[in-house]
Amino acid sequence: xxxxxxxxxxxxxxxxxxxxxxxxxxxxxxxxxxxxxxxxxxxxxxxxxxxxxxxxxxxxxxxxxxxxxxxxxxxxxxxxxxxxxxxxxxxxxxxxxxxxxxxxxxxxxxxxxxxxxxxxxxxxxxxxxxxxxxxxxxxxxxxxxxxxxxxxxxxxxxxxxxxxxxxxxxxxxxxxxxxxxxxxxxxxxxxxxxxxxxxxxxxxxxxxxxxxxxxxxxxxxxxxxxxxxxxxxxxxxxxxxxxxxxxxxxxxxxxxxxxxxxxxxxxxxxxxxxxxxxxxxxxxxxxxxxxxxxxxxxxxxxxxxxxxxxxxxxxxxxxxxxxxxxxxxxxxxxxxxxxxxxxxxxxxxxxxxxxxxxxxxxxxxxxxxxxxxxxxxxxxxxxxxxxxxxxxxxxxxxxxxxxxxxxxxxxxxxxxxxxxxxxxxxxxxxxxxxxxxxxxxxxxxxxxxxxxxxxxxxxxxxxxxxxxxxxxxxxxxxxxxxxxxxxxxxxxxxxxxxxxxxxxxxxxxxxxxxxxxxxxxxxxxxxxxxxxxxxxxxxxxxxxxx
Numbered sequence: 343x344x345x346x347x348x349x350x351x352x353x354x355x356x357x358x359x360x361x362x363x364x365x366x367x368x369x370x371x372x373x374x375x376x377x378x379x380x381x382x383x384x385x386x387x388x389x390x391x392x393x394x395x396x397x398x399x400x401x402x403x404x405x406x407x408x409x410x411x412x413x414x415x416x417x418x419x420x421x422x423x424x425x426x427x428x429x430x431x432x433x434x435x436x437x438x439x440x441x442x443x444x445x446x447x448x449x450x451x452x453x454x455x456x457x458x459x460x461x462x463x464x465x466x467x468x469x470x471x472x473x474x475x476x477x478x479x480x481x482x483x484x485x486x487x488x489x490x491x492x493x494x495x496x497x498x499x500x501x502x503x504x505x506x507x508x509x510x511x512x513x514x515x516x517x518x519x520x521x522x523x524x525x526x527x528x529x530x531x532x533x534x535x536x537x538x539x540x541x542x543x544x545x546x547x548x549x550x551x552x553x554x555x556x557x558x559x560x561x562x563x564x565x566x567x568x569x570x571x572x573x574x575x576x577x578x579x580x581x582x583x584x585x586x587x588x589x590x591x592x593x594x595x596x597x598x599x600x601x602x603x604x605x606x607x608x609x610x611x612x613x614x615x616x617x618x619x620x621x622x623x624x625x626x627x628x629x630x631x632x633x634x635x636x637x638x639x640x641x642x643x644x645x646x647x648x649x650x651x652x653x654x655x656x657x658x659x660x661x662x663x664x665x666x667x668x669x670x671x672x673x674x675x676x677x678x679x680x681x682x683x684x685x686x687x688x689x690x691x692x693x694x695x696x697x698x699x700x701x702x703x704x705x706x707x708x709x710x711x712x713x714x715x716x717x718x719x720x721x722x723x724x725x726x727x728x729x730x731x732x733x734x735x736x737x738x739x740x741x742x743x744x745x746x747x748x749x750x751x752x753x754x755x756x757x758x759x760x761x762x763x764x765x766x767x768x769x770x771x772x773x774x775x776x777x778x779x780x781x782x783x784x785x786x787x788x789x790x791x792x793x794x795x796x797x798x799x800x801x802x803x804x805x806x807x808x809x810x811x812x813x814x815x816x817x818x819x820x821x822x823x824x825x826x827x828x829x830x831x832x833x834x835x836x837x838x839x840x841x842x843x844x845x846x847x848x849x850x851x852x853x854x855x856x857x858x859x860x861x862x863x864x865x866x867x868x869x870x871x872x873x874x875x876x877x878x879x880x881x882x883x884x885x886x887x888x
Contacts (some may be wrong), residue, residue, distance in 0.1 A: 374551045384600070386590040389491055397563075402495040405566025406502040406509060409590055410492065412485040412598050419476060419508060420456040421621040427464055427471045427613075428635075435459055437626050447822035454521070454538065457505060457527070462536030466507075466529050470800065473511030474872045480512040481606060485598030486591070489605070491565065499523070501566075505538060508840035516608050566590065574764065611767050611863065614799050614872045616809055618791050629793060632814070636793075639663075640811035647702070648728050652709050663814055668707050669786075669821035688753040690779035694768055694852050695757035696789045697796040698723060698806050703818045704755055704785060705729050712728065713748050714755040715741075717865075720804035738774060754779075760865040762797040766858045768849050769865070776844035784823040784848050786855045791816050823851055 404410060419438065425433040436459045443452035490572040492498055499521040502509045506524030513519035525538040564587045605609070619625055639662065646658050660666075691712070693700050701714035705728075713730045724731050732748060734741045748754045775782065789796075796810025810816060826848060853860045 375458060377530050384586075384588045386487075386491075386565075386588055386594055389563070389588040390487055393494075397494040398496045400495055401497040401499060402492060402563045402565055403499040403501065404488075404492060406500050406504070406513070406562075408567030409565045410485065410488050410500075411480070411483045412595055412600070413483055414592065414595075415622070416453070416456070416504065417623055418621050419504070420460050421626055422475055422479060422615065422617065423460040423471050425617060425621065426475050427469060428460060432459065433626070434630060437623070437630065440623055453503065457525075457538055458536035460536075461505070461527060461534040461637055466527070466532055466534055468510070469507055469534075470872070470874070471615070472507045472509070473515070474613060474800070476508060477512040477516055478610055478613040478615075479620055480509075481516060481601065481610060484601040485595060485629060486601045486605070487598045488595075489601050493607070495563070515604065516610070518607060526819075553681075563588065567592065567595075574827050589678055609767075609859075610866050611763070611861065612799075612871050613764065614801075615854045616794050616798065616801065616812075618793055618795050632793070636812035636814070637808075640808050644726065644807070645813045648726065652706065656706065657689070659834065663816075665817040666703060666706060667692065667817065667819045669819055687749040687779050688751070690749060690775060691753065691755045691785050692775055692782055693755060693757050693785040693787050694856070695759040695762045696764075696787050697762060697810055697817075698803075699796065699810060700757060700775075700787055701729060701731075701755040702727070703787070703820055707820045708753075712753050712755050713751070715745060715748065716757070717760050718803070720802075722804040723807060726807075742774060742777065745774070749779055758848075761868055763868070764795060764797065766856070767863075768853050768856075768858050768860050769850045769868070770862045771845040773841035773845035776841035776848075780827055782826040782844075782848070784826060786819075786821040786823065786852050786854055788819040789817065799869055821855060823855060826851075 362776050365880075397447045407414065407416070418811060421433060421436060424436045436456065439455060439459060443455050449456065491669065498517070498519045500509070500517075500519045502525075503525045504524055505527050506522060507527065509524055510522050513522050516776065528535045528537040528539060566588075567590050618631075619629075621629070643659060645656055645660055646662075650658065656666075691704060693704065698719070701712060701716075705712045715732045715734050717734050717736060719731060719733060724733075732744060734744065745754065745756070755776050758773075758775050759769040760772060761769065763769055789811065791813045792815065793813050794809040796806050796813075796816075798806060849860050852858070
């Protein structure tokens with residue numbers, strides 16, 4: 343009874359402090375905001391109702407945090423920088439400093455402290471979080487109403503109090519913003535000092551845009567909440583008419599809707615980072631409480647998978663929170679084994695690639711060990727793998743001989759995408775598998791995680807299985823499709839089907855079953871975008887979604 347009373351008290355206190363944090367994060371109107379509001383400028387609804395075609399010839403200057411994002415809290419974005427670019431310890435320091443930043447110091451000082459914690463000692467040239475991690479979370483926070491207003495204007499100028507390296511990739515690559523005014527970081531010998539340059543005034547590129555628009559007789563529209571103290575609002579107002587200044591309030595933003603993914607100006611196909619959730623203060627606290635327990639849980643799950651047979655392993659892993667959803671009837675198996683006829687090949691299972699554990703889950707679904715071929719695998723994962731793994735060299739002739747040999751020894755698993763993709767898209771399938779066997783079984787796979795992604799493009803690949811297994815309840819969905827003929831149809835002749843046709847057919851069938859969109863993007867495209875280490879990507883049609 344005493345424990346129950348203590349728990350109730352603790353829960354009430356936690357709820358009380360969360361309300362305080364929430365109100366503090368909402369950044370109550372500053373004196374500047376009250377002063378601007380008293381000028382009786384236009385309200386946001388009047389701008390939202392404006393559907394005039396003339397807007398396409400006008401310029402809009404908008405406050406990124408006040409006119410585009412639904413939430414006014416900047417902490418999650420700095421936490422992403424701290425965790426993904428600085429590591430677990432830096433993220434913990436930021437979380438511990440958080441109460442002090444928001445209760446003891448001013449808004450501007452709190453921003454400076456977060457920049458200091460997140461960027462001190464970070465190498466400027468290798469900082470890619472702004473382009474590979476943050477855009478996903480920014481897009482999920484974009485308000486539909488504010489986005490629709492921005493897209494009606496021909497030229498867009500974004501102003502942010504965040505460091506430019508955090509918002510530039512999101513605004514330029516995904517929203518097509520022409521000019522960005524952010525805070526620049528001070529750098530010494532290539533390393534960030536954790537300090538920002540002086541407050542940005544409206545100068546440089548923004549003044550040039552304003553002057554050009556004024557000379558051409560075009561109107562300039564200013565749109566925002568005017569909470570941003572990093573620039574001079576009154577200098578902005580001097581370049582436009584009073585009726586062209588629109589104010590959006592926090593109350594209006596709370597009623598904004600999330601921007602649907604189908605309306606993204608550019609599809610979000612690739613993104614990096616380990617965190618699968620938006621790291622709000624309470625969510626980050628929950629993560630740090632879970633990490634020690636999750637680490638030992640991941641070790642326990644690994645040992646169970648390595649040491650125990652399927653009949654014992656499956657119930658234990660299910661009890662630990664891991665889920666496997668088999669969406670078809672009895673899995674397809676080969677009718678002839680290699681022991682009966684050494685010249686008969688085994689089945690070739692072709693899967694889309696979600697995580698490194700795809701072959702393991704397929705093996706569990708089949709209730710028998712399989713052999714997996716992979717293009718890239720860390721030595722640690724190779725040694726600890728419960729099933730046999732074979733490395734491919736990306737040399738077509740050598741890889742073909744290797745796969746031929748493995749198929750003569752039994753069933754084989756291959757992921758022709760060559761790399762993982764987190765979003766509901768399928769990358770281009772390498773056609774090599776179509777020539778290896780006449781019995782090809784497509785297998786559709788999908789995975790859901792709630793805390794950590796089990797894939798990375800720029801991090802340590804040996805930690806991929808660990809992060810996946812640290813999730814409280816990771817879920818895999820496996821579905822077997824009908825067999826597809828491969829090598830017997832890939833021959834010379836008028837009625838032959840090329841290996842490319844077979845690969846494209848398998849890709850489309852998997853996409854249809856999963857509800858994923860097929861693309862012609864490749865492994866090199868992904869790593870060029872996320873890691874910048876696979877050469878230049880040409881802007882040819884093959885990189886477009888089909």
